[in-house]
Amino acid sequence: MRIILLSIVFSLVAEVFSQPIRINQPVRFLALGDSYTIGQSVENHERWPNQFVDELVKLGYNVEELRIIAQTGWTTSSLQNAINQQMPIEGYNLISLLIGVNNQFFGGNVQDYTPQFQSLLQQAIALAGGKPSNVFVLSIPDYAYTPFGNGNPSISAGIDAFNDANRFLAGIYQVRYVDITPISRLGLQQPELVASDNLHPSALMYRLWVDEILKYVEGELNIMEKASNQPGIFFSGDRLMVGTGPWVQYSIFSMSGSLLMHGSLEDKQENGIQLDQLPNGIYLVRFKDVRGNVFTKKLALIG
Numbered sequence: 001m002r003i004i005l006l007s008i009v010f011s012l013v014a015e016v017f018s019q020p021i022r023i024n025q026p027v028r029f030l031a032l033g034d035s036y037t038i039g040q041s042v043e044n045h046e047r048w049p050n051q052f053v054d055e056l057v058k059l060g061y062n063v064e065e066l067r068i069i070a071q072t073g074w075t076t077s078s079l080q081n082a083i084n085q086q087m088p089i090e091g092y093n094l095i096s097l098l099i100g101v102n103n104q105f106f107g108g109n110v111q112d113y114t115p116q117f118q119s120l121l122q123q124a125i126a127l128a129g130g131k132p133s134n135v136f137v138l139s140i141p142d143y144a145y146t147p148f149g150n151g152n153p154s155i156s157a158g159i160d161a162f163n164d165a166n167r168f169l170a171g172i173y174q175v176r177y178v179d180i181t182p183i184s185r186l187g188l189q190q191p192e193l194v195a196s197d198n199l200h201p202s203a204l205m206y207r208l209w210v211d212e213i214l215k216y217v218e219g220e221l222n223i224m225e226k227a228s229n230q231p232g233i234f235f236s237g238d239r240l241m242v243g244t245g246p247w248v249q250y251s252i253f254s255m256s257g258s259l260l261m262h263g264s265l266e267d268k269q270e271n272g273i274q275l276d277q278l279p280n281g282i283y284l285v286r287f288k289d290v291r292g293n294v295f296t297k298k299l300a301l302i303g
Contacts, residue, residue, distance in 0.1 A: 020218035021176050022133040024093045026064035029053060032079060032124060033098040035072035036141060039206070041195035046203035049096070051210045056217075067092070075102045076116035083123065093131075095124045098138040100166060104158045105143075114165045121169055136176040136213065139163045141184035147198035151188060176216050180209045215251070215259060233297070239272030240299070246289040252299070253284045275301065 031037050031049040039047030045054075053063045069082055079099050083089065097120060103113045121137065128134040140163050144155035163181060170177040183205060187194045193205040201209075233242060242250070242265060250273060252261040260278065265287070283299045 020133065021094070021136045021213070021216045022131065023056070023061060023217055024134070026062040027053070027056060027094055028065040028092045029063065029067070029094045029096075030089065030092040030127065031066070031068045031070065031096045031098075032083070032120070033068075033070040033096070033138075034074040034079070034102055035070070035200060036101070036138075037068060037070035037096070037098055038072060040072045040200045041197040042200070042203050042206070046206060048201075048206035048209045051203075051206055052213060055210055055214060059217075065092075073102055074099070075106065075108065076100065076113060076120060078102075080116065080120060080123075083120075089127055092127055093129065093134055095128045095135045096138060097121060097124050097135065098140070100140045100162045101143065101159070104140070104155075104162050110161050110165050113162055114169070117166050118169050121166075121173055121175065125173060125175070132174045133176070136178055136216070137166060137170040138209070138213075139167065139177065139179045139181045141201065142181055143184075143199060145185045145187035145189075146194050146200075147188075149199075156185075178209075178213050178216065180212055183208045183212065238276040239274055240285070241272045242287070247287040247295070249288045251286045251288075252278070253286065254281075 029049065029052075037047070037049060039050075044050060047068070049066060049068055053066050056063050069079070069086060071078070071082070074082070076099050099120065100113060100117065103116075121135070124135045125132050140159050142156050142159045143149045144152045144159070149155050159181065163179075167177050167179075183193075184201065187201075187205070193202055193208075194200070195202045233240065247265050250261075250263060250265055251259060252273075253259055260283070261273070263273075278301055280301050283301070285297050285299045287295045
């Protein structure tokens with residue numbers, strides 16, 4: 001197997017995928033949503049926004065503020081009313097949006113939801129200083145996969161329809177879309193992922209959401225651009241070798257954005273990253289240090 005590192009000249013598909021969630025420091029995070037964001041049936045520190053900022057702190061980010069505008073039972077119109085009542089909302093450089101499950105639950109239709117979600121997304125971008133890369137959208141979880149939902153396929157079909165709408169709009173506005181719906185569909189198979197109310201996510205499921213979000217986080221002001229800061233990379237057989245330096249994690253993605261390999265570089269800087277399990281093709285290899293600095297290269301495996 002021949003291994004070739006390519007310069008970063010992304011195709012259209014790769015460019016869309018490569019748009020990360022940009023984080024400026026200090027981090028001032030505003031989370032917009034409903035029961036999933038306010039953390040119904042879990043402790044405050046177990047909410048996904050709280051777990052998310054805890055992880056950012058561990059990565060070395062300076063988190064100055066977390067604010068949540070969300071309540072159980074809110075629809076898109078409820079959230080819009082709450083935002084309007086709390087204006088002006090200023091100074092936030094990271095904003096999340098997760099809304100729509102109650103539109104579906106209360107019998108709303110996608111035709112009404114779509115322009116309302118679009119308005120909220122536009123407002124979120126405006127509140128983030130007009131930067132789409134400082135906003136991310138989470139997909140609506142599927143509550144069919146809870147004891148309350150009891151595997152009802154009509155619920156899943158409805159959730160899929162609403163998610164098709166918010167995913168499309170996120171793409172139009174070039175906002176990172178984090179699909180946590182597949183994680184939510186583990187709820188009946190793994191009961192520990194459901195809270196004690198038999199409907200909402202547990203702290204453990206929220207942790208899995210945070211892991212998914214963190215895949216796309218990059219520091220706005222800390223991206224390594226100088227050659228002297230780039231990791232030394234060379235090859236030994238079918239292994240990708242990484243020189244010593246500050247890099248602590250590696251991830252390898254397909255060009256469609258699927259995470260294929262991920263791990264610590266603690267022992268890989270001596271033993272290398274084994275690539276023989278990957279078929280021939282083009283991949284993105286991403287290195288990250290403890291402060292969230294990221295370096296990305298294209299990788300071509302040719303038989």
